[in-house]
Amino acid sequence: MENIIVGKAFVLGDNIDTDQIIPAEHLVYSMDDESEAKMYGKFALSSVPQEKSGLPLGNIPFVADGELVSEYQIIISGSNYGCGSSREHAPYALMKAGAKIIVAESYARIFYRNSVDGGFVVPYECNEKLNDKIKTGDEVKVDIENNTITNITANETYSLNPLGDVLPIVSAGGLFEYARKTGMIE
Amino acid sequence: MGMTITEKILAKSARKETVKPGDNIWLNVDVLMTHDVCGPPTIAIWKKEFGKEAKIWDKDKLVIFPDHYIFTANKHANRNVDILRDFAEEYNVDNYYDVGTARYKGVCHIALAEEGYNIPGTVLIGTDSHTCTSGAFGMFSTGVGNTDAAFILGTGKIWEKVPETMKFTFNGKMPNYLTAKDLILQILGDITTDGATYRAMEFDGEAVFSLSMNERMTLCNMAIEGGGMNGIIPVDEVTEKYIAERSDKTFDKFYSDDDAIYHSKYEYNVEDLVPMVAKPHSPDNKATVREVEGTPITKAYIGSCTGGKISDFRFAAKILQGKKVAVTTFVVPASTEVAKQLSTEMYNGQSLLEIFKSTGAIIAQSSCAACLGGPDDTIGRTVGKDVTISTTNRNFPGRMGSKEADVYLASPLTVAASAVKGVITDPRDVM
Numbered sequence: 001m002e003n004i005i006v007g008k009a010f011v012l013g014d015n016i017d018t019d020q021i022i023p024a025e026h027l028v029y030s031m032d033d034e035s036e037a038k039m040y041g042k043f044a045l046s047s048v049p050q051e052k053s054g055l056p057l058g059n060i061p062f063v064a065d066g067e068l069v070s071e072y073q074i075i076i077s078g079s080n081y082g083c084g085s086s087r088e089h090a091p092y093a094l095m096k097a098g099a100k101i102i103v104a105e106s107y108a109r110i111f112y113r114n115s116v117d118g119g120f121v122v123p124y125e126c127n128e129k130l131n132d133k134i135k136t137g138d139e140v141k142v143d144i145e146n147n148t149i150t151n152i153t154a155n156e157t158y159s160l161n162p163l164g165d166v167l168p169i170v171s172a173g174g175l176f177e178y179a180r181k182t183g184m185i186e
Numbered sequence: 187m188g189m190t191i192t193e194k195i196l197a198k199s200a201r202k203e204t205v206k207p208g209d210n211i212w213l214n215v216d217v218l219m220t221h222d223v224c225g226p227p228t229i230a231i232w233k234k235e236f237g238k239e240a241k242i243w244d245k246d247k248l249v250i251f252p253d254h255y256i257f258t259a260n261k262h263a264n265r266n267v268d269i270l271r272d273f274a275e276e277y278n279v280d281n282y283y284d285v286g287t288a289r290y291k292g293v294c295h296i297a298l299a300e301e302g303y304n305i306p307g308t309v310l311i312g313t314d315s316h317t318c319t320s321g322a323f324g325m326f327s328t329g330v331g332n333t334d335a336a337f338i339l340g341t342g343k344i345w346e347k348v349p350e351t352m353k354f355t356f357n358g359k360m361p362n363y364l365t366a367k368d369l370i371l372q373i374l375g376d377i378t379t380d381g382a383t384y385r386a387m388e389f390d391g392e393a394v395f396s397l398s399m400n401e402r403m404t405l406c407n408m409a410i411e412g413g414g415m416n417g418i419i420p421v422d423e424v425t426e427k428y429i430a431e432r433s434d435k436t437f438d439k440f441y442s443d444d445d446a447i448y449h450s451k452y453e454y455n456v457e458d459l460v461p462m463v464a465k466p467h468s469p470d471n472k473a474t475v476r477e478v479e480g481t482p483i484t485k486a487y488i489g490s491c492t493g494g495k496i497s498d499f500r501f502a503a504k505i506l507q508g509k510k511v512a513v514t515t516f517v518v519p520a521s522t523e524v525a526k527q528l529s530t531e532m533y534n535g536q537s538l539l540e541i542f543k544s545t546g547a548i549i550a551q552s553s554c555a556a557c558l559g560g561p562d563d564t565i566g567r568t569v570g571k572d573v574t575i576s577t578t579n580r581n582f583p584g585r586m587g588s589k590e591a592d593v594y595l596a597s598p599l600t601v602a603a604s605a606v607k608g609v610i611t612d613p614r615d616v617m
């Protein structure tokens with residue numbers, strides 16, 4: 001995993017549930033067949049109510065019409081990100097759309113586990129309400145070694161809560177890689 | 187130091203004397219459950235990660251219920267069931283309940299209970315967030331994603347962080363106009379959708395122990411709507427009787443110690459509570475039915491693992507008998523066993539099925555159906571600006587189909603009363 005990730009921010013509110021991240025009707029695509037798997041990227045965050053998509057202005061789709069990948073790599077959100085169903089398709093869809101990092105005030109448990117164990121996106125927590133401070137489209141930099149996020153556009157840096165117990169899994173790139181590294185499985 | 191039931195079960199599963207909240211432990215899983223949406227990707231990950239020689243750690247502990255997208259022409263959805271069928275055949279998975287056969291069951295969480303997989307003191311992990319439903323049996327049950335499930339499929343193990351426990355005590359005698367759904371909607375409004383994140387929700391009190399297993403499942407089912415890791419109710423005679431009818435397994439009964447440490451405690455007297463709804467678009471958007479009564483609806487839906495059990499239909503039948511529904515109303519028995527019970531259970535000389543048919547409701551086949559929207563041809567799906575009142579568990583935007591629809595969550599009594607009037611109605615007004 002890279003230690004420094006730079007990209008454009010996509011800002012959302014609180015309680016972004018898994019139906020908003022990837023609506024249930026799209027869960028039928030195969031994740032093995034690359035031509036079908038791309039559809040997860042295309043529909044990532046497609047059910048967020050329009051006025052709340054891409055704050056503070058809203059009405060900004062995460063993935064532009066007709067595209068399969070997003071121009072945003074870092075998602076900034078409020079509390080309880082990923083609440084709802086257990087679908088691993090949710091963090092997977094974000095990864096397929098090109099997202100690398102999420103910074104939220106808090107996460108629903110299953111989404112958090114899925115992000116880490118699947119090695120899809122890195123879920124950071126931040127005690128500050130960053131979705132009030134960072135705007136969709138701002139250029140931001142996340143430093144995984146030092147647990148900080150810098151808004152390059154506004155020249156401000158905030159600290160992120162260290163990944164703690166899950167850092168070894170995140171660093172290994174997911175649960176299976178971690179288990180192989182530690183000799184749990186071959 | 188004392189432990190809660192959840193802590194005791196986790197300690198046993200991790201083969202430790204004691205555990206405390208915050209400990210990261212590896213659990214030995216007793217049952218892994220999956221379904222048609224998450225089963226195929228779980229199998230794919232398992233094959234990819236464990237390679238050609240991939241082995242199921244213990245095939246008797248694997249249970250597979252196709253239930254989500256069943257009665258649809260969608261070819262991708264049908265392919266998912268084909269993948270499960272082929273897998274079950276190739277690996278000799280006996281606990282596979284195939285569509286189109288007499289073994290087909292319907293919604294996994296209800297089928298787990300009916301088929302005797304819910305055993306107190308054990309650990310059940312499912313690729314479905316409502317796996318917490320089984321906690322009604324004094325066991326630890328929780329939902330995970332595909333990667334965790336694939337890891338279990340190969341190793342029988344999963345890491346978990348021991349949760350703190352929140353305790354919810356319901357005192358008093360259940361009034362006839364209240365159901366478990368009203369109790370959990372009350373809690374969710376009080377704690378909000380992340381009030382129990384990474385925590386266990388333990389339920390007890392006279393009113394809880396007066397509930398049937400079906401109703402207890404409704405309480406635990408929606409623990410996840412508060413962000414809870416698991417819901418749990420200690421074992422009593424009601425639990426033991428239900429299990430004895432379905433399984434000959436022996437089991438450990440765990441009870442929280444008097445000096446167990448809780449994150450928080452909530453106490454309610456059910457006699458002070460009233461019928462509740464969750465307004466659009468969140469299960470914690472609490473209101474009393476009185477506050478929203480008169481709101482016009484376009485559909486009523488009685489189904490799902492939350493509100494499609496025989497107990498839910500008994501409640502609904504009490505209100506619907508001899509009346510006509512004023513809006514399109516769907517009756518979706520969660521499982522094929524519930525569907526059978528609809529024709530055998532009698533209420534005032536009529537079977538529940540007759541009651542629903544003569545009221546004008548549409549009776550659907552057992553599956554998750556429109557609870558999670560599903561493919562376009564799913565029965566009961568919301569379209570356009572539908573306003574649906576439903577016994578299901580989630581009303582996030584688009585959950586039941588249309589992004590523009592409004593969904594109110596309520597008890598089967600409230601949904602039935604509203605179906606008859608065409609507007610949201612307090613069941614006390616039609617009982």
Ligand code: SF4
Pocket residue numbers: 254293294295314316489490491492553554557558578579
């Ligand atoms: S009935 Fe609804 S909540 Fe229950 S398992 Fe099916 S989709 Fe999930």
